[in-house]
Amino acid sequence: MxxxxxxxxxxxxxxxxxxxxxxxxxxxxxxxxxxxxxxxxxxxxxxxxxxxxxxxxxxxxxxxxxxxxxxxxDVPRYREVSRRFLAILRRWTPIIEPLSLDEAFLDLGPGGDGPQAATALKRAIVSELSLTASVGVACNKFLAKLASDLEKPDGLVVIPGDRGREFIASLPVRKVWGIGPRGEAYLHDRGIYRIGDLARVDPDILRPGFGRRSLEIVQLARGIDHRPVEPAQPARSLSEEVTFAADTRDRDALLAVVEQFARSLEERLRESGLKARTVTVKLRLADFTTLTRSRTSAVPILSAAQIAGLGQDLVGQVALGGRRVRLVGLRVSGLVSQGAPEQLTFSFDPALAGDERGIPTMHAEYKRKMQSLPFLWQGRSGR
Ligand SMILES: [Mg+2]
CATH class of the missing domain: 3.40.1170.60 (MutS, DNA mismatch repair protein, domain I)
Incomplete structure (x- = not known):
């Protein structure tokens, strides 16, 4: 399974x-x-x-x-926890299909030991997030999803490979994907209440009610589901941006924001198992002129120090000429998997010398600046 x-x-x-x-x-x-x-x-x-x-x-x-x-x-807070939840899942397999912030399918691949992974994942979620998850383990998506729902909360239900059909036979037909209130009423009118009843029906009989979906619905009731777990498309770029409550011409403040964003981007890259080749800075001026500057590194980079180093250089290249800035964005793109080779060919601002994890310690001065800058809006995206 x-x-x-x-x-x-x-x-x-x-x-x-x-x-x-x-x-x-x-x-x-x-x-x-x-x-x-x-x-x-x-x-x-x-x-x-x-x-x-x-x-x-x-x-x-x-x-x-x-x-x-x-x-x-408080969606931003839940989204943050969701990112950590998905990061835990990613340690087991890259084949993850998130359905929402708190739900996902995993495919462990041939020979994967579902029950063992499920137990370990539940334990990691409790110890790292102080939250519980219910897990269903089966040979396909439909059965796994039904299984996860059977013993909520904190459940773990394993459906053995050859017992799917009998396992779900007593559940109401409403539990089958694609059967909503109208489909349920249609089946009830024909005396079909349980999944086990539906499994014995000739799909052609349901055609007037379900059309082309009738075969699929009966197949699901028989525990048959060939749909693969489809991983979300990997992000092509990750970005962070902020619009200030009051436009600023304080360049140190811009550098501070870039440094802050670089830390966040490193964390997001790590969670996604990615490195980046290109760093782009976006500055929108008070008159809504938007300036972008990019630099591409010969080797993929990951650390906040490297991202911040490039980003801050780029900010330094922009001639503001006294104009005020209303928005700052930092984006990393050209994403490649962390398995790609890396060599350190950069020289960094020594003031950004990192702590033991290689993450730069924020300048006290920058920190003060950050705290003194109220923002209007802050966002992030991954595309
Ligand atoms: Mg839930």
């Missing part, structure tokens, strides 16, 4: 409870805006016992569960 489906338990709510110990053991509902409108994005297991579930209006959740703590959604 080489296919795994991992699903973090009550992800957003669990992160909130992890970071606010006084909320542990209490019902926590994440969602809505600060005014308390909107819908539930996630509910802790304590809140679910009151009948609260995601996509429910917040107002209804308040009526169902008066003692709950209601927390607004």
């Amino acid at each position: 080489r296919i795994l489906h991992l699903d973090m338990d009550a992800f957003f709510a669990a992160i909130e409870q992890r970071d606010r110990p006084e909320w542990r053991g209490r019902p926590v509902v994440v969602g809505g805006d600060r005014g308390g409108r909107g819908v539930v994005s996630a509910a802790s297991y304590e809140a679910r016992r009151f009948g609260v579930h995601s996509a429910m209006p917040i107002a209804q959740a308040r009526r169902l569960c008066p003692p709950a703590v209601f927390v607004p959604v």
Whole structure:
């Protein structure tokens, strides 16, 4: 069994409870805006016992569960945890298909030991993220996803290779991919309630209701699913940018931002198992003129010191002529896998001499600058 489906338990709510110990053991509902409108994005297991579930209006959740703590959604924070979650998975296999921030399929490849990997992954997630995941192990995606859902939270369900069909026979037909409320009603009208019932049906009989999908639906009910785990397209570039609340002509401030971004980019490259050849700096001026400067290194680079070194040189090349800057961006591209050869042919600003991990210690002066610069908007992207 080489296919795994991992699903973090009550992800957003669990992160909130992890970071606010006084909320542990209490019902926590994440969602809505600060005014308390909107819908539930996630509910802790304590809140679910009151009948609260995601996509429910917040107002209804308040009526169902008066003692709950209601927390607004903090996607950047959840995204950060998600990146670390995916980085843990990547240690086992590069064949990972994320479905959302907290869910992914893994293909361990021929001979992969699913149960062993699942146990190790669960342990790593607890020890490194202080969160739990439920894992399904099976011979295909459909079965693995069903399995991960069977013993939530903190579940581990292994479906042996030859027992898929019997394992899922008693589950409701609604659990089959592609069967929504209308499909379910259609099947119920024909006396088909369980996956096991559906598995015995001639697909042609379902054609009026499901059209060309009828064969696939019956195949899934029989535990057959040939879809491969499709890894997300590798990023072609990673970038960070910031728009200042007030335009600045302070060059040291720009250098400080570049240094900060270089650290973040190193971390993101490491997590993705990549190095970069090209560093690009983007400066948008107060009048919205945008200047970009790039430099490509002969060998792929990874460390924040190298990225910052190039980026800061590039900033130095731009003649601002007293004009103010409203946005700074730093991008790395020409990404290659970390297995590619590397040799250090750069000389660095000695002031950026690194700590023991080779990451530059930030100038105290830069740090002060960073803290004194309020930003309007900060973003990142990987394309
Ligand atoms: Mg989840």
